[in-house]
Amino acid sequence: MKKIIISTLAVSALLFTTSCETDFDTDVKDVQVTKGDADFSKYISLGNSLTSGYRDGALYSSGQSESYPSIIAAQMQLAGGGAFKQPLMPNDVGGFIGLPGFPGKLTLQVTASGSLGPVASSPAAALDNVTAGGPYQNMGVPGAKSFHLVAPGYGSAANLAIGAANPYFVRFATSATTSVLQDAMAQKPTFFSLWIGNNDVLSYATNGGTNSQTVGGVTTYTVATVQTNNVNPTTYKSNDISDPNLVAGSIKAVLDGLKSVGTTKGVIGNIPYVTSIPFFTTVPYNPLTPTTLGANLATLNASLYGPLKQALTAFGAGDRINLLSSTSANPVLIKDVALTDLSAQLTAALTPSLGPLTAAAFGQIFGQARQAKSDDYILLTSSSLIGTPAPGAPAPVNVYGISYPLQNQHVLTKTEASYVKTAVDAYNTSIKSLADSYGLAFVDGNAKMVELNGNSGISFDGVKYTAKFVTGGAFSLDGVHLTGRGYAVIANEFIKSINMKYKSTLPQVDPNKYSGIKFP
Amino acid sequence: MKKILVSTALLAGVLSYAGGFRVSLQGVKQLAMAHTSAHAEDASVAFFNPAGMSFIPSKLSIVAGGFGASNKVTFQNLNTLQSTETDNPLGTPLYAAVAYRPIENLSVGFSFTTPFGSTIQWPSDWEGREMVQKLELKSFYFQPMVSVKLAPWVSFGASYIYAKGKVDWDKAVTQFGGELNIKDEKASGSGYGFGFYFRPDPKLDISIAYRSPIDMKAKNGTATFKFPSASVYPLLGLDPSTGQDKFTATLPLVEEYTVGLTYKVTPKWLVSADFNYHGWERYSKLTLDFATAPVATGNPADPTVLVSPKNFRNSKTFRLGTQYAFTDMIFGRLGAYYDESPYTDDHFIPETPSFNTYVITGGLGFKLKQFGVDIAGGYALPQARDVRNTTLGFNGQAKAKAFYFGLGLSYNPF
Numbered sequence: 001m002k003k004i005i006i007s008t009l010a011v012s013a014l015l016f017t018t019s020c021e022t023d024f025d026t027d028v029k030d031v032q033v034t035k036g037d038a039d040f041s042k043y044i045s046l047g048n049s050l051t052s053g054y055r056d057g058a059l060y061s062s063g064q065s066e067s068y069p070s071i072i073a074a075q076m077q078l079a080g081g082g083a084f085k086q087p088l089m090p091n092d093v094g095g096f097i098g099l100p101g102f103p104g105k106l107t108l109q110v111t112a113s114g115s116l117g118p119v120a121s122s123p124a125a126a127l128d129n130v131t132a133g134g135p136y137q138n139m140g141v142p143g144a145k146s147f148h149l150v151a152p153g154y155g156s157a158a159n160l161a162i163g164a165a166n167p168y169f170v171r172f173a174t175s176a177t178t179s180v181l182q183d184a185m186a187q188k189p190t191f192f193s194l195w196i197g198n199n200d201v202l203s204y205a206t207n208g209g210t211n212s213q214t215v216g217g218v219t220t221y222t223v224a225t226v227q228t229n230n231v232n233p234t235t236y237k238s239n240d241i242s243d244p245n246l247v248a249g250s251i252k253a254v255l256d257g258l259k260s261v262g263t264t265k266g267v268i269g270n271i272p273y274v275t276s277i278p279f280f281t282t283v284p285y286n287p288l289t290p291t292t293l294g295a296n297l298a299t300l301n302a303s304l305y306g307p308l309k310q311a312l313t314a315f316g317a318g319d320r321i322n323l324l325s326s327t328s329a330n331p332v333l334i335k336d337v338a339l340t341d342l343s344a345q346l347t348a349a350l351t352p353s354l355g356p357l358t359a360a361a362f363g364q365i366f367g368q369a370r371q372a373k374s375d376d377y378i379l380l381t382s383s384s385l386i387g388t389p390a391p392g393a394p395a396p397v398n399v400y401g402i403s404y405p406l407q408n409q410h411v412l413t414k415t416e417a418s419y420v421k422t423a424v425d426a427y428n429t430s431i432k433s434l435a436d437s438y439g440l441a442f443v444d445g446n447a448k449m450v451e452l453n454g455n456s457g458i459s460f461d462g463v464k465y466t467a468k469f470v471t472g473g474a475f476s477l478d479g480v481h482l483t484g485r486g487y488a489v490i491a492n493e494f495i496k497s498i499n500m501k502y503k504s505t506l507p508q509v510d511p512n513k514y515s516g517i518k519f520p
Numbered sequence: 521m522k523k524i525l526v527s528t529a530l531l532a533g534v535l536s537y538a539g540g541f542r543v544s545l546q547g548v549k550q551l552a553m554a555h556t557s558a559h560a561e562d563a564s565v566a567f568f569n570p571a572g573m574s575f576i577p578s579k580l581s582i583v584a585g586g587f588g589a590s591n592k593v594t595f596q597n598l599n600t601l602q603s604t605e606t607d608n609p610l611g612t613p614l615y616a617a618v619a620y621r622p623i624e625n626l627s628v629g630f631s632f633t634t635p636f637g638s639t640i641q642w643p644s645d646w647e648g649r650e651m652v653q654k655l656e657l658k659s660f661y662f663q664p665m666v667s668v669k670l671a672p673w674v675s676f677g678a679s680y681i682y683a684k685g686k687v688d689w690d691k692a693v694t695q696f697g698g699e700l701n702i703k704d705e706k707a708s709g710s711g712y713g714f715g716f717y718f719r720p721d722p723k724l725d726i727s728i729a730y731r732s733p734i735d736m737k738a739k740n741g742t743a744t745f746k747f748p749s750a751s752v753y754p755l756l757g758l759d760p761s762t763g764q765d766k767f768t769a770t771l772p773l774v775e776e777y778t779v780g781l782t783y784k785v786t787p788k789w790l791v792s793a794d795f796n797y798h799g800w801e802r803y804s805k806l807t808l809d810f811a812t813a814p815v816a817t818g819n820p821a822d823p824t825v826l827v828s829p830k831n832f833r834n835s836k837t838f839r840l841g842t843q844y845a846f847t848d849m850i851f852g853r854l855g856a857y858y859d860e861s862p863y864t865d866d867h868f869i870p871e872t873p874s875f876n877t878y879v880i881t882g883g884l885g886f887k888l889k890q891f892g893v894d895i896a897g898g899y900a901l902p903q904a905r906d907v908r909n910t911t912l913g914f915n916g917q918a919k920a921k922a923f924y925f926g927l928g929l930s931y932n933p934f
Contacts, residue, residue, distance in 0.1 A: 459913030462650035
């Protein structure tokens, strides 16, 4: 017995001393950050608003300091990376005084109704010029489409009036004739990032597939074109979807240009499906609950929805409108230009009961109207319109979404969304094959955005990020661009791809350290 | 040998973060022998097994003791190269017990212990601040008990457990740029324990005991939100001036099964072994039910109910200890045990960090007539582990260091 016990104790003691791994194999404090096959001494970022650090509907200084390229550059500096200068805005509000369409940033404020909502600020300064402080390594230009990067004169102040230049590039372009690419090539970067192409579909989507023209204070909307077999951007209107061949050609031109000055190492990102961002997913297609409609529900069914459905049914289009339900949420009325225009038929059918004038108005208003479906996207900016009177429409058929359809520019319909997706898929196919043929690191930004938009979102150290407006934490108040935390998530994707391709060991960042939505 | 024992004892220190937030420090003499249970020398057996009271040599036995428990946890993130250490205060588990045998076959007793608890203090700006900045858990067990000798060689004992507890938890609310404190100092619950104690042979003691789970109910907790601006409070259903809300929650203190035996190899030398089984599976999730604050954005059905998955699993502990009587007055003790972490790498949580842990213990006992003084120490060797909690997006590696020391007194007047 004694022997057994002694040997048991001895064996236990042995097990004890041999199986103890109390320390880390590698302590992170001893980890040396390395650049691998890459050279980060002069890193330049090319792209659009996402690259510039644009958020909350504006470019402003504290936002720029959390742009994803500046986050990446800070990590590169741990492995021989050089200085990374950004063309900082002169203030923390943004916007340009005197230039229409460039307001200051949105801030979250408690509205009169007691809820929180984004409110735009007035622009804080006139367009400045910071060229003298250059050259700048962050060359992201808000609003730039793929072909703008190779467009000479895109930074010419004189071209602003004719819409051929961009004030954000005017600020730091080295000359009136240069292009973004030429300015980048002049710096002979050792490493670059390129994330471009979003705006080639985004402005189409955020404008509901329309172009607009304002003359004498009156804005008119026309259907934007889905460009194919047309690689001449001078023939495009501002919100047209770019021909995938033009996008691919422009990106290739950028890569060739950089290659010609010896810049062959870099990273390129693909384009997210724009319809996964809060700008499109926040407003439900069916916000009209029986409670919000109240007593109007019966009146609307009797005097508008009923007769309309009856008339439309006669023309074989009865499925455009259903009677309002008193038990479940109802969809808003929208105008869908993909529908056959039945205004003449409706006018004719309604004339006996309504008289020619009213019937003509009805025909014109409802000729391409239908109720929205779950695959239509009501724009974030249309949210405040629903339930308000449409200017110029005759009462009682003048309430947006309820008795007057939301117009083409207020909604990205299923058909329009499909054009966007087709284009993005084509762009992404080209971007991937260019990444492969030029031997670049590749970031699947689309996959990351899909992950963010999923039910479980993306969690970092217990903080969950989703693509939900405001509460999701990743998207800023414009519903399109990211917060500092969202940009940090993207920066990590770039860093992972760079490390994988070039065998560098750049550390990722902690997204929670950056700024999110600022509550009042 | 003596020198080794003394120096081991002086290696004061520790931690007890092995099994969840169970702190196995309820007897100084026992700790010195790996916290084994089959030691019916005095009233300190009460917590381990009420039935043990029947085999205490003296009619009246009173014991009390206290520990210092020190530990430090380090977490490192291999992606971001961040490294963080806790700055935990010294834990001070206490115990006291009295056992009295008024008639031959009946013993009554009372035990006071602090078997669950921990204070973990991470830097307030560390990367896991959304999960925890500081968590203080305390529990106090009050156990009246009775034991009956069924035969000269076997007894049965049972106890009622009344538990009081405290939770005080600080965490960041990153999305709002603020912080949240969850506090209830009046949580309570009740349970029971029972066991059999056998002495089939003068050389052999066997202890078999069960202690029931206790659901500590926080019925009137206060949640205090601190945001940069108070304007958000009304929107979250919080008191507009204080940012407060009420909450209820239940924290399970889990059941424990113990089988222990002690064998007297010679009149001077004994060895002990224990096996514990802990029912941590009960801690599958923590539910905080707020009165009005809709903070659980992930639970659209009822956003005032915040559910955090914990996914603990049942765990085991193996203990081996020994005592040698140098004289009638001086005893040397040694022990070692292995305590299993109650969760896998993918459920690691920083508010109750746990490791598979080896602990080496040692101590000395002095007996002077009816009085006894014991000292003990333990040095823990928690195993470094990977952290892969994908639900929380919490990934990296963790390690810990811990030591304990204790001083116990006993008085056995007659």
